[in-house]
Amino acid sequence: MTNPAVADLIARSNRLGADAKNTNYAGGNTSAKGTETDPVTGESVDLVWVKGSGGDLGTLTEPGLAVLRLDRMRALVDVYPGVDQEDEMVAAFDYCLHGKGGAAPSIDTAMHGLVDSAHVDHLHPDSGIAIATAADGEALTKQIFGDTVVWVPWRRPGFQLGLDIAAIKDANPQAIGCILGGHGITAWGDTSDECETNSLTILDTAAAYIAEHSKPEPFGAPLPGYAGLSTAERRAKAAALAPTLRAIASADKPMVGHYTDSEVVLDFLGHAEHPRLAALGTSCPDHFLRTKVTPLLLDLPATAGVEESIARLEELHEAYRADYQAYYDRHATPDSPAIRGADPLVILIPGVGMFSYGKDKQTARVAGEFYVNAINVMRGAEGLSTYAPIEESEKFRIEYWALEEAKLARMPQPKxxxxxxxxxxxxxxxxxxxxxxxxxxxxxxxxxxxxxxxxAAAAAADLGTTDVAVGVAADVSDEDAVQAMVDAAVLAFGGLDLVVNNAGLSLSKPLLETTVADWDLQHDVMAKGSFLVSKAAAKVLIAQKLGGDIVYISSKNSIVAGPNNIAYSATKADQAHQVRLLAAELGEHGIKVNGVNPDGVVRGSGIFAGGWGASRAKVYGVEEENLGAFYAQRTLLKREVLPEHCANAVFALCGPEMTHTTGLHIPVDAGVAAAFLR
Known part of the structure; x- marks a missing residue:
């Protein structure tokens, strides 16, 4: 049975995390204190439940909480070695766990355990961070809140910050929380409802004050030539730049991208102060851990052409890498983790928007969301004062923190x-x-x-969220539609690596009944369609400089002659030779081109369901529902070929085990001797 304090904590956390005004994704942490019976002694024991490392408030469940004994955790105060060795206290949290302990304790655990309140919230609201990063944030805190919210100067998250906030809370019994310089807010309460109310009071009061007192143009005057392009223009330019941008973000290791053209981003890039503010970087640790300390900013107007922009971006990338290496060298010590890569994670294009990058789509999307948070923070701070993020040296201490490195090491191995x-x-x-x-x-x-x-959209939805799959409409026989499809792909995920030419149809007719229209339809979709898709995709693959794969779903009919399918088999032979031709041409770019030759994939097939199955069944004199079994019996293995078997072949060709294979056709036909490759 869930402890009532835990139930209240989960409900509060989910409410706070569900609203982006309160905190960013996976940002902040919450806690509750209560009692349970020790299963060993049968005695009551005081506990603190804290959101564990890496969790998200909006989706938090009980397994995502770290559970610690309050007496043991507070006893750490007596053995605390001082701020120079405070990182050692994180390891000590493991000796304070109750039972199995739940999730890994986060660095903010001390704040929650040491503050003398039953419930504590630590959040990263844009409005609160705007006050926290204002040059005169301490004075603003006093002006906005009086003595109900206390200013805490910047200190890196950890045991000492927990001690500082506990002392401030004890010294200010009238206070409901504090503003953490450069960072965020912390609030507390005797009940879960009171704590939540206090958190919302702080961030809502800050937001209202900013709205009422901000200067009209926090980012300066509009910059001629830098206003957002029309939707069609900016998306076309974004798609054209995307392959180069991905090459820039992936020079050290491949990245997935996310494109944002929200009004927040376009407005920021359209005003005079955006170069100065972008160079200052983000401040909240949650932000710059996802976005790097600064973005790469294209210093050309929105009207600059694609080729001019690409040339300038490549120059800026070289400078960015040199600057990042210098940043690392300025602050690294012999104990620092190795540099994690010198490429930007956020790239800003005036008039077009922002591309953000990460190890997967969700990480890339969240990085973009965090930079939007940072823009909102800059707007608030500049509207009231001057944006003053934490020092570069402090950013480095967190970005290359041994504890952050340990957190990264706990991440599951990539697929x-x-x-x-x-x-x-x-x-x-x-x-x-x-x-x-x-x-x-x-x-x-x-x-x-x-x-x-x-x-297509329904099939994509079956695979998960839009962070995993998206569906698009495309007529592969239409060149403009194919280009639109490829553009949609690069705008959805930042680029392209692996193309499967599978679109097809078939009309089963003997030669004398096959019309020119029949011939043209099948060749337009499969021969011409594959050519158009490969051409549009290859342009992206070459520009990204990451290699890639193109796979053709051909057919055993590309090799074996069968009755009554002259148009279908001829176009499959065309596709089969495209594989060989493109393998020879694209190899210098690291692009592999291979094919899969199925036979008789009946189950789930749109082609067979659309009349081809009935026609082939008639040719072979069997019932249509028995066609799959008929095909199986004519194979060496006597097995029916299913769509999943072809999918496995595609994965084999594109996976990590066949990196040196190109120009190959893999038969997936359960053994048709006549289709053996020669």
Whole structure:
């Protein structure tokens, strides 16, 4: 049975975390104190439940809490060695755990355990951080809150900060919380409701004060030529720049991207002070751990052309890497973790928006959300005063903190296709749908394209959130539609790594009944369609400088002659040779091109369900429902080929084990001797 204090804590945390005005994703932490019976002694024991390391308030559940004995945790005060050795106290938290302990305790655990209140909230609201990062934040805190909220000068999160806040709370019994310089807010209460009310009072009061007293143009005057482009213009430019931007963000290691063109970002980049403010970087530790200390900012107007912008971005990237290395060298000590990469995680393009990057789509998206938080913070601080983030040396101490390194080491190992972005055509059914599911299960972000956009969207939704898969409508026989599909992919996930040419159809007719229209339709979708998709995708793959994979779902019919399918088999032979031609041409760019040759994939197939199955069954003199079994009996293995078997072959070609294979066709036909490759 859940302890009432825990139930209140979870409910409060979820309410606070559900509203972005209160705190950022995975930011902040909450706690509650209460009693339980010790299962060993049968005696009552005082406990503190704290949101564990890496958790998110909005989705917090009981397993996400760290559970510590309050007496043992508070006894750490007597053995605290001082601020120079405070990191040692985090390891000591493990000796304070109750029972199995729950989640790993976070660095802020001391704040929650040492503050003498039953409930404590530590949050990162934009309004609170705006006051915390204002040059005269202490005076503003007094002016806005009187003596009910106390200013705490910047101190890195840890045991000493917990001691400081506990002392401030004891010395100010009238206070409901404090503003943490450069960082956020902390509030407390005797009940969960009181604590939540106090938290909301602080952030809402700060927001109201900023709204009432801010100067009209916190970011300075509008900058001529830097205003946001029209929606169509900025998205077209974003798609054109995306491959280069991903190459920049992925020079050290591959990254997934997220594009944001919100009014908040466009407004920031359209005003005169944005270069100065961007250079100052973010302040809240949760922000710059996700965004790096500064973004890469393109210093050209919105009207600059794509080629000019690409050339300048490449120059700026070289300078950014040198600056980041210098930042590391200025502050690193012999004990510092190795540099984690010198590429930007946030790239700002005036008139267009922002690309943010991470190890997966969620991380990239959250990095972008955090930079939007930072823009809001800058607006609030500049509106009242001057934005003054914490010192660069303090940012380094947190970014390259041994405790942060240990947190990263606890992360699960990435899946085989992590950071890879896949585009699958004909993905609403059959082989395409199974392939998209396989690639997503192995860690890829997937764009499912289909002539039927609604079915593509439904298939994508079955794979998870839009951080995993998105569906788009696309007619692969139309060059403009193909380009729009590829643009949608790079705007969804920042780039492209893996393309599966699967879209197809078939009309089973003998030669004399096959019309020119029949011939053109099948060649337009499969031969021409594959060519168009490969051409548009290759442009992205080459610009990214990350290599990549193109896979054609061809057919055993590309090798074996069968009755009554002249148009289908001819176009499959065309696709098969495209594999060889493109493997020869694209190899110098690290792009592998391979094919899969299935036979008779009946179950789940859109082609077979659309009339091809009935036609083939008639040709072979069997009932349509028995066609899969018929195909199986003519194979060496006597096994029916399913969409999942073809998907497995695609993964094998694109996965980590076949890095040196290109120009190959893999038969997935359960053994058709006539289709053996020669």
């Amino acid at each position: 085989p296709l992590a950071t890879r972005i896949a585009l699958v055509t004909g993905a609403a059914s059959g082989i395409g749908r199974a392939t998209a599911a396989k690639l997503a299960a192995e860690g890829a972000c997937v764009v499912l394209a289909d002539l039927d956009g609604a079915k």
